[in-house]
Amino acid sequence: MNHHASDLNRRTFLARSGLGVGSAALMNLIGSEAAASSVSNYRGLAALPHFAPRVKRVIFLCMAGGPSHLESFDYKPELARISGRPMPESFTKGQPIAQLQGQELRAQGPLTRFRPHGESGQMISDFFPHTAKIADEICIVRSMVTEQINHDPAHTFMNTGTAISGRPSMGAWATYGLGSEGADLPGFVVMTSVGGRNPQPIASRQWSAGFLPSRFQGVEFNSAGDPVHYVGNPRGISAANQRELVDVVQRLDSHRNQKINNPEIDARIAAYEMAFRMQASVPKLVDVSDEPQHILDLYGARPGDGSFASNCLLARRLAQRGVRFIHLYHRGWDHHGDLVKHMHTCTRHTDQATSALITDLKQQGMLDDTLVIWGGEFGRTPMFQGKGGIGRDHHIKGFSMWLAGGGIRPGMTYGSTDELGYHAVENIVHVRDLHATMLHQLGLDHNRFSVKYQGLDMRLTGVEPARVVQGILANDVSVG
Numbered sequence: 001m002n003h004h005a006s007d008l009n010r011r012t013f014l015a016r017s018g019l020g021v022g023s024a025a026l027m028n029l030i031g032s033e034a035a036a037s038s039v040s041n042y043r044g045l046a047a048l049p050h051f052a053p054r055v056k057r058v059i060f061l062c063m064a065g066g067p068s069h070l071e072s073f074d075y076k077p078e079l080a081r082i083s084g085r086p087m088p089e090s091f092t093k094g095q096p097i098a099q100l101q102g103q104e105l106r107a108q109g110p111l112t113r114f115r116p117h118g119e120s121g122q123m124i125s126d127f128f129p130h131t132a133k134i135a136d137e138i139c140i141v142r143s144m145v146t147e148q149i150n151h152d153p154a155h156t157f158m159n160t161g162t163a164i165s166g167r168p169s170m171g172a173w174a175t176y177g178l179g180s181e182g183a184d185l186p187g188f189v190v191m192t193s194v195g196g197r198n199p200q201p202i203a204s205r206q207w208s209a210g211f212l213p214s215r216f217q218g219v220e221f222n223s224a225g226d227p228v229h230y231v232g233n234p235r236g237i238s239a240a241n242q243r244e245l246v247d248v249v250q251r252l253d254s255h256r257n258q259k260i261n262n263p264e265i266d267a268r269i270a271a272y273e274m275a276f277r278m279q280a281s282v283p284k285l286v287d288v289s290d291e292p293q294h295i296l297d298l299y300g301a302r303p304g305d306g307s308f309a310s311n312c313l314l315a316r317r318l319a320q321r322g323v324r325f326i327h328l329y330h331r332g333w334d335h336h337g338d339l340v341k342h343m344h345t346c347t348r349h350t351d352q353a354t355s356a357l358i359t360d361l362k363q364q365g366m367l368d369d370t371l372v373i374w375g376g377e378f379g380r381t382p383m384f385q386g387k388g389g390i391g392r393d394h395h396i397k398g399f400s401m402w403l404a405g406g407g408i409r410p411g412m413t414y415g416s417t418d419e420l421g422y423h424a425v426e427n428i429v430h431v432r433d434l435h436a437t438m439l440h441q442l443g444l445d446h447n448r449f450s451v452k453y454q455g456l457d458m459r460l461t462g463v464e465p466a467r468v469v470q471g472i473l474a475n476d477v478s479v480g
Contacts, residue, residue: 042187042215044179049443054407055371056181058174058438059315059326061354062158063346065151065200065333068380068392069400070421071343073140075114075123078419079382083109087383091422096149100383100393107420108384108392111340120411127347130355136411137358137367138374138402139472143415143424146378146396146431151200151334154377154396159206161435161460168210169218170435171325173460176209176216176451177444182322184281186219189318189326193308195349196332197342207327211453218327221314222306285317299356309353316360319370333376338389358404368406371441373434375401382421398424401434407441409474432466440468 070076087105097105112126118135131138148154153163160167168176171188180187190207207218288296288303291313296302301309308330315326330350335342354374361367379399380392398417404410415427436446439460446466450457 041183042175042179044177048177048449050445050448051443053443054369054441055405056369056442057319057324057326058170058371058373058442059319059357060170060328061312061350061357061372061374062155062327062329063333063350063374063376064155064202064329064331065196065198065335066154066376066378066380066394066399067333067346068335068339068343069142069398069417070108070110070380070382070392071112071127071339072125073123073128073400073402073413074142074398074417074421075125076110076382076417076419076421079107079421080109082107082420084384088420091418091420092383095422096396097381097383097393100381100385105383107382108390111390112343118411122411122413127343128351130351134355134358134404137362138404139408139410140400140402140413141415141429141434141469141472142398142400142413142417143426143428144375144379144399144401144431144434145424145428146399149378149394149396151377151394152203154394155202155206158377158431160208160210161432161462165205166208166210167458168212168216168460169207170438170460171207171218171327172209172212172216173439173449174325174442176212177449178324178442180322180324185285185318185321185323187324188216188218189323190218190220190329191311191314191327192220192329192331193306193311193349194331195308196330196335196346197338198334198336199331200334202329202331211458212451218325281321285321286314288313288317295360298360300352307353308350309356312353312357313360316357316364316366319361319366320364335380335391336385336393337391339391341389361405367404371403371405371408371438373401373403373438375399395422397422403472407473409472412472414469414472427469427471429469430466432461432464433469435460436466437469437472440473 070079085107087107092105110125114123114125115132116122117124117132120136122135122138122140124132124135146154146157148157148163156165157163159169171190175187188207192202204220207220209215209217286303288301295313299309299313301307301313303310303313308328311328315328318326330346332342332346332349358367358372361370361372376399379395381395383393385391385393398421415429416425417423418425439446439449446459446461446468450459452458456463
């Protein structure tokens with residue numbers, strides 16, 4: 001009997017410890033100061049940042065579906081020369097080709113013209129006339145590589161550093177480590193828009209907090225209608241009534257948590273408080289009546305239309321209000337067929353607004369402390385794929401992204417692919433390197449920014465080697 005009583009007591013102890021030993025370890029990692037502030041304005045872990053940050057926030061512009069680097073930022077005259085001929089087997093033998101296995105592979109040259117732009121002379125395709133205007137503000141990385149060749153796992157890899165579902169996303173890591181500068185909006189906001197061919201679904205787990213406390217997950221704002229469901233009070237319920245209800249719920253949860261010490265209860269309390277604050281802050285956020293007409297025209301935005309342009313304008317307004325990580329998805333870049341038609345559609349939806357965001361941030365004096373990243377989950381093949389017109393298949397061995405903002409060298413092209421745009425061959429940048437560089441600009445050392453989970457020191461950059469891409473950083477002395 002004594003033995004069974006002892007077992008029962010141990011089980012009771014573990015149950016009342018919330019999530020057991022793992023929860024206790026997590027709370028220890030969060031630190032007493034962060035835990036004490038979890039219900040109020042969370043400002044990040046006490047020991048962070050590791051060094052002086054170059055930027056305060058990140059805006060990630062995800063072109064979901066995988067835009068073609070060969071029709072955007074990677075000019076390949078040799079590919080144009082051999083267009084229509086059999087693709088040299090030396091490039092493709094044994095390589096992962098998602099939907100071209102067993103087919104005759106023929107080279108497909110660029111389907112538009114490229115021209116040099118800006119004082120920097122960066123080669124940008126005619127599909128991107130507005131991005132061409134900011135050529136001297138952006139750093140084009142032509143040597144990106146990733147590890148997943150299908151959309152969902154490739155997005156998961158780009159967002160979390162692994163293809164395994166359930167890991168924390170970039171935005172969750174950033175807000176967990178650094179908190180948010182704003183008190184009335186989430187630290188991590190997500191918005192989506194659609195326009196183009198075959199808009200691939202984007203699951204909410206792409207902005208999950210994973211094993212971090214759930215308060216760090218991304219909050220999706222609707223692109224049309226009410227930006228957040230139920231943000232308004234029901235008829236007959238005043239702000240004072242709502243405040244009283246929230247206070248009562250928080251007191252009950254806090255009383256319970258004094259006994260079980262569960263970080264998820266703290267997260268729930270914080271969620272109630274944030275929801276109450278958002279009832280006042282969100283309507284002010286989306287009310288763009290204070291924006292001059294020339295700014296609306298700059299973006300091509302019609303507020304409330306659910307467009308990428310309106311989302312870009314809201315991204316700037318979110319950044320002004322202290323949101324740490326803003327992730328915009330535009331779905332429609334999966335161009336297996338009719339590539340020219342769908343490139344025109346996608347760039348019509350996104351190109352002007354993307355350029356406007358960089359221009360507006362610079363005019364507002366915010367580009368110096370904002371990191372903007374543009375790109376998809378992978379690129380497209382140099383080979384022809386015909387499905388109702390010329391298209392390209394998924395490609396992971398070399399593709400392009402660009403970065404702009406604080407601490408990034410503007411007006412430069414970094415890295416290169418081979419003469420046909422198949423393999424990244426010079427200054428190769430892995431997705432993990434992109435993550436390490438992003439964290440570095442936020443003042444975080446990716447090697448030291450970890451959480452103990454299932455016996456491992458888990459990091460956004462994983463356990464494989466990752467590096468800060470020093471070659472794209474401006475006047476940086478903090479990287480060894």
